[in-house]
Amino acid sequence: MRQERNNIFLGVDWLLVILYVVLVGFGWMNIYAASISNESLPLINLSTKYGKQLLFICLSIPLIIFALFFNSKFYERFASILYLISLVFLIGLFFFGKKINGATSWYDFGGIGLQPSEFVKAFTALAVAKLLSDRNYNFKLVKNQIKAFLIILFPAFLIALQPDMGSVLIYMAFFFVFNREGLTVYYILLGFITVVLFICVIYFGKFWVLGVSYGLISAYFIYVIYRNPQFLRFNWQKIIGVFLIVGLFIFSANYAYNHVLSVHQKDRFDILLGLKTDNKGIGYNSHQSELTISSGGFFGKGFLQGDRTQGHFVPEQHTDYIFSTVGEEWGFLGSSLVIILFIVMLLRIIYLSETHTNKFGRIYGYGVASILFFHILVNIGMVIGLFPTVGVPLPFFSYGGSSLWGFTILLFIFIRLDAHKKYDL
Incomplete structure (x- = not known):
């Protein structure tokens, strides 16, 4: 029995792991396609985006092991402390952060950037699960509802001050968690x-x-x-x-x-609603993204055959607009497959959450599913022109170490909690 408990991979849901590996791997292929240059360079080259992303993927392995190393009781017992530490890192940005693209959202460690807001989501989900799983907690009481709202309000407020309104939107996902735990649907309505x-x-x-x-x-x-x-x-x-x-x-x-609202934020709403047309200015990214996706047709042009992707028509295509690469090179068929993989992952998380014997694990699982769902919905909606442009990455696809590591920790903490059902009792 001791050997079983010392095996961190025992009880792991391998379907979620496989989905994670497939999405990360396919995401890297699209980052490679979006950032490759005419110059012949090796895959492991830290001067390239795809080389750096490959390094980020490799560094995700020790993060996965670290997340699986602690048993579920650790996450439940120290959820509040982890949450408070994450808030401290957000506050620290206003004193030690580096401003990039008008937002003070990053720490700079010798040229390596780290974005705390990508990690805070996981720890906020843990804090919400800790509060709502308390035996004496009654969600029907207004004072208890206020407590839950404050948990998501604090990090959202600090992130809004950076400002990073895209990340703030993600905290609306927790209302789905609250609704599952008894909060009236009228709040969502x-x-x-x-x-x-x-x-x-x-x-x-x-x-x-x-x-x-x-x-x-x-x-x-x-x-x-x-x-x-x-x-x-x-x-x-x-x-x-x-x-x-x-x-x-x-x-x-x-x-x-x-x-x-700032001028560029107003312009984005105006363009989205058709009140203004600016395909060469503020609306350039969205317009080029839509053209790139539509050019892929049903079957796509093939890997590394997307002329618009290779021509770098979409600025920052390897980050928030990575799905436009999927649309051009893999077509409607490939784009649908990616969405189906995400849906399978979300449904699997919800299914495992509902079979949880521990209320804490169930609530955290719904938090994971809701956060991933909001990211997928907002990012793809933004890329195809349904939503205004906001800085919301596509999980496991968009370029960036903080984004990938944040989603990795978010998912694998749940995988560890799920393994609790049989082996950590």
């Missing part, structure tokens, strides 16, 4: 309505949205009062409150769009 109202304010203007919103709300309350005349008598304060909150939000959204 409220978030969806908020986004729709914000977009409508940008597209149609505040007064048009205000009029339509008040009309729909009035029609709803008239119907409710018609069905139950006593509703008005006991709920008139709530009715007035709804009108005030909706009106306040619409005017606040209009103010935020015109006075809080």
